[in-house]
Amino acid sequence: MTGFRDFLTRFRPAASPGRAAPGGVPADRSAELRAELAPPLVLLEQAEAEARTVRERAAAAAASRRWEAGRRAEEIVAEAREEADRVRAHTAERVLRAAEDEAAALLxxxxxEAVAVRDRARIRTPALADRVVALVLEDLAVEASPPPPSHGRSQEDGP
Structure with a gap:
């Protein structure tokens, strides 16, 4: 690549003003420009090729990472589902044990309470039986006694 000094020499006059110079070969400016620009253009083409290669590698790496991330996400979801099943089973077992404990406590x-009721019944039964017997005997005694005298009118006559 040409330097800055060579770039500036393009703008200098080729000769000092004065008498006419002998005829020469005209300069081929397009060839000079091609020669000057060829090395940077080659470097630019190499940079473009390298950039294309880097983009292709990056696209391949991104696709690989996406695939790996999708696979890992599926694994995580499967693990989470298994863990959810374990948690559900464990929770159901705890709830069942709690319900069984509560049922046992209620039983x-x-x-x-049934023993207490039986005890109260055993204690109270003789007194209640005596009372029932006394009431029955009283009813029997009332039925066996003659009816009280009426005051001249029968109850069937009415008022």
Whole structure:
């Protein structure tokens, strides 16, 4: 690549003003420009090719990472579903144990209450039986006694 000094020499006059110079070969400016621009253009083409290669590699790496991320996401979802099933089973087991414990406590309380009711019944039954017998005997005594005298009118006559 040409330097800055060579670039500036393009703008200098080729000769000092004065008498006419002998005829020469005209300069081929397009060839000079091609020669000057060829190395940077080659470097630019190489940079473009390298950039294309980098983009292709990046696209391949991105596709690979997307595929790997999708696979990992599926694994995470499967693990989460398994964990959810384990948590559900564990929770159901805890709830079932709690319900069984509560049922056992209620059954024990009911049995204690039944025993207490039986005890009260056993204690109260003789007194109640005596009372019932006394009431029955009283009713029998009332039925066996003659009816009280009426005051001249029968109850069938009415008022």
């Amino acid at each position: 024990a309380a009911a049995e204690r």
